[in-house]
Amino acid sequence: MSLTTPSPPVEWTAADLANRFGPIPLRRIRFEPPPGTATEADVVEIHDREKRLYELVDGTLVEKTVGAYESHLAVTLIVLLGGYVRNGGFGMVLGADGMYRLSPGLIRIPDVSFVGIDRLPGRQIPRDAVARLAPDLAIEIISRGNTREEMEQKLADYFAAGVRQVWYIYHAPRREAHVYRARDRHDVIAEDGELDGGEIIPGFRLPLSQLFAEPGAS
Secondary structure, eight states, X not given: OOOOOOOOOSSOOHHHHHHHHOSOOGGGBOOSSOTTOOOHHHHHHXXXXXXXXXXXXXXXXXXXXXXXHHHHHHHHHHHHHHHHHXXXXXXXXXXXXXXXXXXXXXXXXXXXXXXXXXXXXGGXXXXXXXXXXXXXXXXXXXXXXXXXXXXXXXXXXXXXXTOOEEEEEEOSSSOEEEEEEETTEEEEEETTSEEEOTTTSTTOEEEHHHHTOOTTOO
């Protein structure tokens, strides 16, 4: 997958936003502060005041998309992955408000993420509002409001920052997972397959049928 990041414009236009993020719903772009002028402090202050999650990209605040079903999948992953990681002492698992400063001016917020214990400063969970490190594993639940351009750029940002693996979970039109080990190298896991922690989280395995199971299903 070939993708370059253009230099952000001095003053953003509607065309700039479309070129950068694709056909993204405008409700996901915050215009106060104006695109191109936002800072990390704005991300934290808005989250504390409004309980809304915005990623910071080139000085532009882009709201995280989430629906009831996407939230359910994320929580299911947190419960299953988080319990395994905690019991094994592998590191930490963060949920949908776990913010990462991947580089100056770039904050990403995976729906679920894992940081191995060796990446934790002093082997302790960071106390800052925004963790100044990159996770080993970033997981995104793909929703209707996500665009191809947005998700391709996230891949570039994650791997440039040192993320070792990225999982994109799709629930429509097909239930499957795309497991990226590099920006241009990934495997597609069908609904009858399973996610594997591999070297990142040894021994962790999750059948997708279990992730997508309805309440009460065996």
